[in-house]
Amino acid sequence: MLISEFFIMVNQPTLLSSQLFYENRVVEVTLNRVMLGLWKEIETRRKRSASFNCISKDADHHFLLVSEIVGARETEEEDQTNKDGGRKHNVLLYPYAFTVSYTERTKHHCWRCKDIIFHCLDKAQRQQWVQTINNQLSLLSIRPKRLLVYINPYSGKQRGKWIYEQRVAPLFSRASISTDVIVTESANHARDHLKTEVDLKQCDGVVCVGGDGMFSEVVHGLVSRTQSDSRVDQNQPNQDLVPCALRIGIIPAGSTDCICYSTTGTNDPVTSALHIIMGDSQPMDVCSVHHNNTFLRYSVSLLGYGFYGDVLTDSERKRWMGPSRYDFSGLKTFLTHQYYEGTVAFLPAKDNLGNPRDKIKCRTRCHICEQGANNGQLLSGDHVYKMAEENSDEETSGDGVWRVIRGKFLAINAACMSCACPRSPRGLSPYAHLADGTTDLILVRKASRLDFLRHLIRHTNKDDQFDMSFVEVHRVRRFRFAPKHSNVISEVDLSETSGKKICNQVCTAHPNNDTGHSNWNCDGEILPHADIQVSVHCQLIRLFARGVERGTTFDTYTWSVIEGSNLSWQA
Ligand SMILES: CCCCCCCCCCCCC/C=C/[C@@H](O)[C@H](COP(=O)(O)O)NC(=O)CCCCCCCCCCCCCCC
Ligand SMILES: Nc1ncnc2c1ncn2[C@@H]1O[C@H](COP(=O)(O)OP(=O)(O)O)[C@@H](O)[C@H]1O
Ligand SMILES: [Ca+2]
DSSP states (O other), X not given: OOHHHHHHHHOOOEEEEEEEEETTEEEEEEEESSEEEEEEEEEOSSOOOOOSOOSOXXXXXXEEEGGGEEEEEEOOHHHHHHHTTXXXXXXXXXXXXXXXXEEEEOGGGOEEEEEEEEEESSHHHHHHHHHHHXXXXXXXXTSOSEEEEEEOTTSTTXXXXXXXXXXXXXXXXXXXXXXXXXXXXXXXXXXXXXXXXOOGGGOSEEEEEEOXXXXXXXXXXXXXXXXXXXXXXXXXXXXXXXXXXXXXXXXXXXXXXXXXXXXXXXXXXXXXXXXXXHTOOEEEEXXXXXXXXXXXXXXXXXXXXXXXXXXXXXXXXXXXXXXXXXXXXXXXXXXXXXXXXXXXXXXXXXXXXXXXXXXXXXXXXXXXXXXXXXXXXXXXXXXXXXXXXXXXXXXXXXXXXXXXXXXXXXXXXXXXXXXXXXXXXXXXXXXXXXXXXXXXXXXXXXXXXXXXXXXXXXXXXXXXXXXXXXXXXXXXXXXXXEETTSOOSOGGGGGXXXXXXXXXXHHTOOOOOSSSXXXXXXXXXXXXXSXXXXXXXXXXXXXXXXXXXXXXXXXXXXXXXXXXXXXXXXX
């Protein structure tokens, strides 16, 4: 289809149309509610190919979606000569230039902010264009206008402040976003500020600059604040929590950056800034972690006992090494080859949410996540839980019935999302979903060092890390763990599939007796207890992201933007 046909079909009223000078030619530029462009060459000095988003290679027509424009501004003279290739004749013929900044997709899910410069004959025309474009952008209600930004100056390689000031703040200012910036002075500064001090009505979103730990602080601050404002008791493991109204943006500057990587497909600060500016929204599950009916923490990425718990415990003493502390401690922990005995009880997810080995990746507008949200509406977490207890005679291990597994484990990991990161681009559980209300529970039983190494290496390549006799993986809504010696699950429970006994027993777990226990790694923080109860809260928070895109430049997301603008589209 030609782009001209496309425009006839979308047929939007024109807001502004002028003949402007662009590069070395005069073009007809049109703005409607959805697009800037459809410019037809009027006079060509030299043919050039389009350098920005377009559907068709039709040389006469190009366009930008308004939803992908960052902002318009009067062009500074310096920019005009630099970015316009020094074409001085433009300045003489059309002296009044304006710049439109827009997002362009590049390789590996990275986005860049590009500029196009148009030249006008007079000042009034330039002002009209800049104003009309920016007015249209301000009508996009999904875009944030005021943001609260927390920077951890010590994250990763301690470049958070530089990354924000040099790479992100200029983009926010192009998009006319106003910011309140707080550089944190200690751990939990951001969390406590959000919990108690901030007037949340004064901003449209919260941005954290740092790693997964910094994101976790913001999540704790926002989720706890939302619950206390709604008088919800976080200490009840079965409690339905109230979703947070504000979206969270992550500017990656940390050591692992797995949450950013798993929700945008990359750990690039400019890409994240552009997702924030566009006002993207990605719902995300949050796990609550309790010990003996007392709330401990929330987790959004990895809950890991055994290997990842030990890596974290060791690496905390080596913070001075920066991100490579994880590799050093990883090698050390691998060589130690410690296994731990304990019992895991879990409530499997409904079958319509797939399974961790079904090869269905979570992508932008994921159907499994939609299904998960629907399941949540049909059966709240509490309902499923009670059903499991009431039907405790059921023999099946389907939804609603707890299963129990006891053994010796090198690692017990729960991945609420893929946990993809630069170290492991497919992640701990490549087919886990961001917002389906489940977590993938990975049990790595005692195995030889060589087998465990083969399992670890498979996280870095395309091989299936679950296709090994000592590894099993389950998609679950809840789980509990009790280490050996906590006397919470007896031998007789090994053959049980009934939930009631197990749940009650694990609930009354005795505290750690400090022998043969590992620690839980909860998104990079060490938990103080080994006996834990975990529940997934479907879509409790939203990020300024859209999940990992499928890969085309003009994909279903773009169509939905157009469709969302009530355009008549005939295939
Ligand atoms: C042989 C190579 C094996 C590579 C195995 C890589 C598996 C990587 C899985 C990564 C999961 C990441 C989950 C994310 C957790 C983060 O929330 C959390 C906090 O992040 P923050 O510091 O940015 O705040 N990060 C972490 O807990 C760090 C986990 C990192 C684990 C790295 C493990 C490296 C293992 C190296 C083993 C080497 C064995 C070599 C034998 C010859
Ligand atoms: N100003 C600060 N001083 C010390 N620690 C901080 C500060 N701000 C945040 N933190 C804490 O630093 C820890 C690590 O932060 P994070 O951003 O995840 O970096 P990294 O990815 O390098 O681990 C988090 O637990 C967070 O609570
Ligand atoms: Ca999930």
